[in-house]
Amino acid sequence: MPPGVLTDLLVEACLHLCGKKGMDNDFPENPHLPKGTVLPRNQVAGHKHEGRSKLGLLQHEDGTILKASQKPPRGTREVDFYKQVFDATCTDKTILQLRSFLPRFFGVCHLEEYPDVTYLKLENIVYPFRKPCVVDIKMGKRTYDPEAGPAKIAKEVTKFPYVEKFGFQFTGMQTYDPVEQKTKFYDKFFCRKLGEDELLKKGLGAFFNLQQCLRRDAIQVLLEKLREIESWFASQTMFSFYASSLLLVYEGDMPYNNYLSPCIQCHSKEDSGCGSSGCGSTELDQNEDSSGCTCESDKTDDISSISIENSSSVISTSLNDIKTESSEDLHNDAIADVRMIDFTHVFSQGEIDENYLFGLRNLIRNLEMLLELPS
Numbered sequence: 001m002p003p004g005v006l007t008d009l010l011v012e013a014c015l016h017l018c019g020k021k022g023m024d025n026d027f028p029e030n031p032h033l034p035k036g037t038v039l040p041r042n043q044v045a046g047h048k049h050e051g052r053s054k055l056g057l058l059q060h061e062d063g064t065i066l067k068a069s070q071k072p073p074r075g076t077r078e079v080d081f082y083k084q085v086f087d088a089t090c091t092d093k094t095i096l097q098l099r100s101f102l103p104r105f106f107g108v109c110h111l112e113e114y115p116d117v118t119y120l121k122l123e124n125i126v127y128p129f130r131k132p133c134v135v136d137i138k139m140g141k142r143t144y145d146p147e148a149g150p151a152k153i154a155k156e157v158t159k160f161p162y163v164e165k166f167g168f169q170f171t172g173m174q175t176y177d178p179v180e181q182k183t184k185f186y187d188k189f190f191c192r193k194l195g196e197d198e199l200l201k202k203g204l205g206a207f208f209n210l211q212q213c214l215r216r217d218a219i220q221v222l223l224e225k226l227r228e229i230e231s232w233f234a235s236q237t238m239f240s241f242y243a244s245s246l247l248l249v250y251e252g253d254m255p256y257n258n259y260l261s262p263c264i265q266c267h268s269k270e271d272s273g274c275g276s277s278g279c280g281s282t283e284l285d286q287n288e289d290s291s292g293c294t295c296e297s298d299k300t301d302d303i304s305s306i307s308i309e310n311s312s313s314v315i316s317t318s319l320n321d322i323k324t325e326s327s328e329d330l331h332n333d334a335i336a337d338v339r340m341i342d343f344t345h346v347f348s349q350g351e352i353d354e355n356y357l358f359g360l361r362n363l364i365r366n367l368e369m370l371l372e373l374p375s
């Protein structure tokens, strides 16, 4: 067992005895951030919060994600979409089923510091994971909507050369290397440079730890969920999703006795294939996080700086609901999860969304192919 493993096991045991899981999300507040918020540590793509001039995603102390609504029409489309899907009076089967594929929506809110900005308050999909491996996959052969002008179309079609062929593209990912005990980050530039024949091994493969020990368990869980989403898309004609993403997450920190031990025994750092050089990734040593043993209740206390818009037609808008649902997440020992995110370009076109479906089926096929690779 390499040095450091035992330490982590002890820390993990301590966290479990305290009734808590690994708290990657416990880190000091930045004084320049709105009160009660931190930067989401596991954001792999999209608009990042850089202050007033560049609003993006924030993480609230209660663990939820606060996504700044973009300028109309994008922002209003996304807010309207979430409100429609999570309307408590809704009985439409297609929408009710769709709800389970999305992060839970807790309504919109405003921060004291930015009273004129509307924030969507969303379930944080990566929160239940100790060492989350996360990839944002933008779906569709076509990533511009029917209202896009020539400049936007030109920008979108030149971004990733194989988008037509694959029907999906990686926009950013992070993956935990269990041997080196480091999280590796792959940005959009790395993702866009992946060649046609590299997507499987260097893209999906790198994400699922192919070089050391393919995470078949996570792939299988994700495939099951993706097939459910596929079957929803195969029959629904209510929505067309442009430039929307699937967020895939799995637990990188698995118990050593049922998954990691064989890999550690048969692979040294040297032959791990995606070490600190040559894979275009950057690394962050996360060992510093392993001592965070604080109480669950610490995460849910101060939400005073947020005002939730009073909308009785939206599910779970009360502060108590938010606290309860977030704490439930902490007890979820999930292996993997996938949700649809980013709805700034959702349209109603009354037809099967072949554009999305093509990419989804191809993604499923590629994951199946990954499982067939010799390990």
Ligand SMILES: Nc1ncnc2c1ncn2[C@@H]1O[C@H](COP(=O)(O)OP(=O)(O)OP(=O)(O)O)[C@@H](O)[C@H]1O
Pocket (backbone or CB within 6 Å): 042, 043, 044, 045, 046, 047, 048, 056, 057, 065, 067, 103, 122, 123, 124, 125, 126, 134, 136, 245, 247, 341, 342, 343, 344
């Ligand atoms: N509900 C969520 N839970 C956890 N992480 C999330 C959630 N929603 C978004 N993220 C993180 O934030 C990133 C960006 O999200 P999203 O695509 O919604 O933002 P965006 O700014 O609209 O993106 P873009 O600029 O590509 O349109 C995702 O890749 C993911 O890492």
Ligand SMILES: O=P(O)(O)O[C@@H]1[C@H](O)[C@H](O)[C@@H](OP(=O)(O)O)[C@H](OP(=O)(O)O)[C@H]1O
Pocket (backbone or CB within 6 Å): 074, 152, 188, 243, 344
């Ligand atoms: O990854 P990059 O290079 O930053 O590119 C951005 C990314 O593709 C966003 O998803 C897109 O917003 P939409 O998905 O809302 O289209 C944005 O379009 P924009 O330039 O038109 O804002 C792009 O600039």
